[in-house]
Amino acid sequence: AQSVTQLDSQVPVFEEAPVELRCNYSSSVSVYLFWYVQYPNQGLQLLLKYLSGSTLVESINGFEAEFNKSQTSFHLRKPSVHISDTAEYFCAVSAFRGKNFNKFYFGSGTKLNVKP
Amino acid sequence: DTAVSQTPKYLVTQMGNDKSIKCEQNLGHDTMYWYKQDSKKFLKIMFSYNNKELIINETVPNRFSPKSPDKAHLNLHINSLELGDSAVYFCASRLLGGELFFGEGSRLTVL
Numbered sequence: 001a002q003s004v005t006q007l008d009s010q011v012p013v014f015e016e017a018p019v020e021l022r023c024n025y026s027s028s029v030s031v032y033l034f035w036y037v038q039y040p041n042q043g044l045q046l047l048l049k050y051l052s053g054s055t056l057v058e059s060i061n062g063f064e065a066e067f068n069k070s071q072t073s074f075h076l077r078k079p080s081v082h083i084s085d086t087a088e089y090f091c092a093v094s095a096f097r098g099k100n101f102n103k104f105y106f107g108s109g110t111k112l113n114v115k116p
Numbered sequence: 117d118t119a120v121s122q123t124p125k126y127l128v129t130q131m132g133n134d135k136s137i138k139c140e141q142n143l144g145h146d147t148m149y150w151y152k153q154d155s156k157k158f159l160k161i162m163f164s165y166n167n168k169e170l171i172i173n174e175t176v177p178n179r180f181s182p183k184s185p186d187k188a189h190l191n192l193h194i195n196s197l198e199l200g201d202s203a204v205y206f207c208a209s210r211l212l213g214g215e216l217f218f219g220e221g222s223r224l225t226v227l
Contacts, residue, residue, distance in 0.1 A: 043206060104210075
């Protein structure tokens with residue numbers, strides 16, 4: 001089976017500062033990796049995904065994540081955050097094949113709190 | 117046009133009652149899911165259906181019974197509600213090998 005670890009439950013940061021949200025995964029097979037964002041009282045929205053190809057993936061609102069196979073990580077970064085980025089962020093993994101192919105495993109979430 | 121829609125958004129009920137949550141997706145996906153999000157925001161997979169066939173059942177109490185009348189719909193019925201069932205329940209759908217698309221969630225409060 002796969003598992004996901006988000007080491008930071010909360011990350012406070014000032015507006016316009018850079019931020020990194022950490023995500024590590026474990027899996028015995030190749031995986032797809034995802035970051036989702038959840039704003040208060042809403043569902044989860046896909047932020048970005050790694051399926052194959054370039055290990056650096058970007059979102060339309062300035063976030064990026066890099067797949068590092070040797071370190072089994074998929075950290076999320078943004079060079080300059082806005083107040084509107086305040087939300088809960090979830091890292092997720094899905095097996096590329098095998099009996100767990102249809103399962104999505106989520107990390108415990110990181111609350112990003114952007115202060116003015 | 118909402119891609120994954122759930123009803124109702126809010127349910128408040130007494131212990132011991134039975135309740136249902138409905139989910140519909142208009143994305144043409146084959147696979148649908150129910151997730152439970154607890155008060156600490158942890159997301160736990162409950163069930164998944166692929167084209168009306170149950171493919172994932174994650175040790176959920178048998179008071180929870182999913183039903184998929186067709187591949188665009190996945191409903192969740194809960195019998196004999198308990199305090200610990202209070203949570204937000206999310207429906208999601210997925211195309212093979214792709215990402216999950218989530219509904220807005222149904223917040224269940226058991227008193």
